[in-house]
């Protein structure tokens with residue numbers, strides 16, 4: 444029982460140490476990387492709705508289809524094909 448407590452205590456100390464010293468450095472680096480990635484990363488994070496299965500997909504990962512002058516987004520090629528097969532009224 445005491446050994447388990449010691450491990451938990453060690454983990455807590457480690458977590459606290461990381462929070463105080465490691466956390467800040469990592470935060471700064473992540474922010475820098477995000478800034479370098481620019482707007483494209485932010486745009487790819489936007490969720491779009493698949494009109495076939497109504498699942499929300501990140502824009503960057505979605506399958507795109509030009510449809511009646513609009514771009515329609517799908518979670519997979521399967522849904523894209525279903526949309527095409529169903530016709531343009533969907």
Ligand SMILES: [Zn+2]
Pocket residue numbers: 493495496497498517518519522
């Ligand atoms: Zn889908």
